[in-house]
Amino acid sequence: MxxxxxxxxxxxxxxxxxxxxxxxxxxxxxxxxxxxxxxxxxxxxKDPRFTSRLIGQARQERWAQWSLKQGMQTLPEAMEQELRRRGVEIHLHSPVQALRQTAEGSWEVTLDGGTVKADHVCASVPAQVLSGMLPQSWDLLCGRLRQIGRVSVVVVNLEYQGSVLPVSGFGHLVPSRESGEILGVVYDSCSYPQQDRAGPQTTRLTVMLGGSWFREAFGDPDSVPHDHLLQRATETLRDHLGVTERPLRTIVKVHKECIPQYALGHWKHLDGISKFIDRLGLPLTLVGSSYQGVSVNDCIYQAQRSIEGLRD
CATH class of the missing domain: 1.10.3110.10 (protoporphyrinogen ix oxidase, domain 3)
Structure with missing residues (x-):
């Protein structure tokens, strides 16, 4: 566990x-x-209301995992394309500064370049970020949102020439007693060989570092040297899998405060948030990874449940 x-x-x-x-x-x-x-x-x-041909196929074939041919980024890109086709107005690179409820009960959303009126807000930003947007007079709601913390994770992608893995499989995870900052390794070429580059064989691997142990091991996420993170990743592959070759290509990404932490009492925070919203009758729906699941699957499922609830 x-x-x-x-x-x-x-x-x-x-x-x-x-x-x-x-x-x-x-x-x-x-x-x-x-x-x-x-x-x-x-x-x-699961809720029997939510089904589709793809869900049926996944259950029948007992999928353990899934991806997309051109990577997971194609999912939000396809969503944006479809929403624009339907005439939905999308504001990119426009961080919300504040949410204010008007006398009529609607919302005034303050952006960098002006304001937007909204009858209902579905907020998918991290809970702590949302707490800074809402009126600070709602201290009970904002206080609950601030209690839902996040951790930073380093993702190091490495590509090696030829087949360098001594074993095959999805990957391996490292218990905290063996290493705090090394979370695990994903064997990407084993899981999704279809995404390997064309031509001579290569091996793609992903090393994950940090999490709850990030600051103890690396300090400030904004200032940690990427060379140091890459060195720790290559050392991990050497020590765990015997990979000593020099990688052909590397990508180091520090994802700051990217994964919410459902600490003890998390459900009480959710209950308090829900009661506050209901008591004031706020036209506000909370979705995203801060509340009831951090995976892509969880976020899709909870968002669909929320929207079905609004439609009902």
Whole structure:
């Protein structure tokens, strides 16, 4: 579980909430008195309203993971293209400065270049960021939002000439007792060989570092030298997999405060947020990774549930 928490949340299992991070396990134990019996009995059934041909195919073929031919970035790009085709107005590179509720109950959204009127706001920004946009007189709501912390993660992509892996598989995770800052390694060429470049064989690997241990190991995310991060990544591949070759290509990215942490009591924060919104009748819907799942799948599912709720 320690390694699993590091692989999904880049977080410390001693501080995270099972109820919030792994609700399927929590519900199985609550309903059946046993996690294993609950999983066998199907305690993880999804909402039957949400289905599609693709979901049916994934269940039938028992997909363990999925990607897109040109990478995950094509998902938001396709969404933008479709929304523009439908006439939706999109403002890029326009950070929201403030959200103010008008006397009529609608919203006035303040951007860098002016304001936008809205009947309803669906906020997908991190909870702590949203807390700075809302009226500070809503101290109960803003205080709850600020309690949902985040951690920074380094992602180092490396490409090597030929086949350099001594084993095959999705990858491996590293328990915190063995290394704090080294979270794990993904064997990209094993998982998705279709995304390897054309021509002579190469091996793509991804090393993940930091998380809850980022500042202790590397200091400030804004100032850590990328050369140092690359060195730690290549050392990891050498020590864990015996990869000693010089990489053909490397990409080092520091994703600052990118993964929310569902700490103990997270569900109480969500309950308090929901009650505040309901009590004031705010036309506000919270979606995104800060609340009920950090994965792409979770964010899509929760967003769809939220929008279906608005339509009802």
């Amino acid at each position: 320690d390694s699993l928490c590091r692989g999904i949340f880049a977080g410390d299992s001693r501080k995270l909430s099972v109820r919030s991070c792994f609700p399927i396990l929590f519900q199985a134990e609550r309903k059946f008195g046993s996690v294993l019996i609950g999983m066998v009995a199907g305690a993880d059934a």
